Amino acid sequence: MKVFIKTFGCTLNKRDSENIAGILKEQGFTLSQEKQADIIIVNSCGVKSKTQNRVISYITKQTKPVYLGGCLSAMLDLKSLTPNVKGYFNTNTIKQLTSQIKDNILENYSTKKENRLNIPIIRNKDIAIIPISQGCLGNCTYCSVKFARGSLKSYKEKDILKEIKQAIKIHKTILLTSQDTGCYGQDINTNLCSLLKKVIEIKGDFKVKLGMANPEHILTMLNQLIEIYKDNKMIKILHIPVQSGSNKVLKEMGRKYTVEQFKKIVKEFRKNIPEIHILTDIIVGYPTESKKDFQATINLLQEIKPEVLNTSKFASRPKTKASRLKQLKSEVVKERSKIIHKKIKN
Secondary structure, eight states: OEEEEEEOSOHHHHHHHHHHHHHHHHTTOEEOOGGGOSEEEEEEOOSSHHHHHHHHHHHHTOOSOEEEEEHHHHHSOOTTTOTTEEEEEOTTOGGGHHHHHHTTOSEEOOSSOOOOTTSOOOOOSSOEEEEOEESBSOOOTTOOHHHHHOBOEEOOHHHHHHHHHHHTTTOSEEEEESSOGGGTTTTTTOOHHHHHHHHHTSOSSOEEEEOOOOHHHHHTTHHHHHHHHTSTTBOSEEEOOOBOSOHHHHHHHTOOSOHHHHHHHHHHHHHHOTTOEEEEEEEEOOTTOOHHHHHHHHHHHHHHOOSEEEEEEOOOOTTOGGGGSOOOOHHHHHHHHHHHHHHOOO
């Protein structure tokens, strides 16, 4: 049977699709292009409503059997929107996908997280994506990913190191990823710095890129992390999402740091590692964001001048606390987004 895998969303989703490809191939399925496929596996994303709409649009256009997995399948009951879907699975059941297809099972859900390390995989040629954990410790009021990925489950250091040692036989770049790399290990009595030290001690000609880490966790190990980043193996990119330049809005979002703490991280990294690239994210138009709050975000961005800025227009997601708040008018959100793009150059 020929299978095509369509992936939406984050790096962790891409890694999940690499595992899906490896598992299917091991079980006798043939990976193919979309036109030649007998069935289509959709690994979905539900972070933004825009992406959700793209996923649903893609599925409804299909004439072939579709199996829908990923975060969106765990966030929403999509049966009425996607009647042509033959099976649903979530982020915890990809190892069981082959039996689901063969046995014609409609729903395959579990709350127990699978270990995704050292299992069949067909990797991207350019970079080896290594998941270090699933889930997070946050409770952000706007985020629906928690409903799909759940609370933090860190993988054991020995399993991560084993997979890295295999990956660097072929790949020159290792990307350590999760929903929040900063909280790695807090559920298994270790931490991110402990892991990174062991990673950079591995012999070989390879580079390490660290995925997104939330500021509150970086603060607890700031000096240690800076010293690790000085190592030649570390790619000098730090992805720390600030989300807003207003302490009031950060508190209302359920974020666990202040603007001043965020600026401290940026300042210390740039002082000690001048070549560091700061990558940050902001959400424009959170329901409680006033004109003053928005101006505070502009002021922050103009002050820190991030090398890379990801801007998202707020859109409420199902089941979240923020979805129950009175929303700003869409034209206000769009206008603020335009102002950010105009004033902040990177």
